[in-house]
Amino acid sequence: MDAPAKHKNHDIYFVPGLFRGLRVLEILAAEEKPLTVSEIARALDVSRSSAFRLIYTLKYMGFAESTDDGRNFKLGARVLNLGFSYLASQDIITTARADLEDLRDETGISAHLAILEKQEVLFLDCVQSRSGFLSNVNVGTRIPAHASPLGWLMLSDLPSRELAARYEGATFKRLTEKTPTNTEQLLHAVSQAAAHGVVVSQGIAEQGGCSISAPVLDRNGKIIAAIDISGPASAFEAERMESDYVSKVRAAAMSISRRLGYVA
Structure with a gap:
């Protein structure tokens, strides 16, 4: 993540x-597994005693929890309260929900809403398919923007x-063989996304996965979010890909944009 500009009185x-x-x-969230105090200390580049005091404080406040053996630590339930409070404050989620549900019902595929944060795509909402092809993307999931059609x-x-x-x-982490690996490739992918206004993906972000993505605009015509339908390739009917799915995703994105004040 880019470092923010320092205030003149930063120190x-x-x-x-x-x-x-x-x-x-952040370290506990990124690892997605419990860590020992020593592992946390190494990641922070501080002494073990300093790391222990930090963990103790976070545990006392409910932001961290110890595992059954008491030697490893993970995120606590109080972190979720902060996350959901943030998500709940985003009007776009409430605005987009009905259109996402309609999109899910019309296509039979899970629908998602995401925003851009620095160099990451953050998923704000997921409306799961009613079929057996459930999305593996949850609210709060983050993926590199350079490797995602939504990000492009x-x-x-x-x-x-x-x-x-x-x-x-930047380091271009590769998710599939279709992931851009340098700035030039990313600029090309982004320019193609801009030219078409929608991205049809066959295994771009995930091997064996498919998605169709479209942008959401605010009243000034600025892209503030994006939606998609995505899932395993088997969830999509090939004959509906271009003729049906694309138009429905475009229509849902435009409906959300209009609710946010956009006038074409």
Whole structure:
């Protein structure tokens, strides 16, 4: 994640202890498994005693929990309260929900709503298919924007120069063989997404998966989110791909945009 610009009084205002505590939460979330105090200390590059005090404080407040053996630690339930409070504050979720449900019902495929945060796609809502082809994407899931059709659409609102600067020196984690591995490839993918206004994916973000994505616009015509229908390739009917699915995803994205004040 890009470092934010420092205030001129950064050294006075900055609270190192708070920074390290929040970094512990990020580390526990990224690993997706319980960690020992020593592992957390190494990740933070601090002493074991410092890491223990941070963990103790987070555990006391409910933001961290110890496993049954008491030696490993994971995120606590209180973290979810913060996450859901944030998500609940986003009006776009309420605005988009009915259209996502209609899209799911019309296509039979799980529908998702996502926003762009720095270099990541953050999923705000998931309306699961009523069939057996359930989505493996949950609310709060994050994936690299450079490797996602949703990300390409949302990045397409940035000028090429700004997009190139955002990814200067970045590591392009590869999810599939179709993942862009450098800035030039990403710029091409983003420009294609902008030109078509929709991305039909066959295994771009996940091997064996399919998706159709479209952007959501605000009243000023700015892309503020994107939606898709996605799932395993077997959930899609080939004959409906271009003729039916694409038009329905476009229509749902436009309906949400209109609810947000966009006028074509």
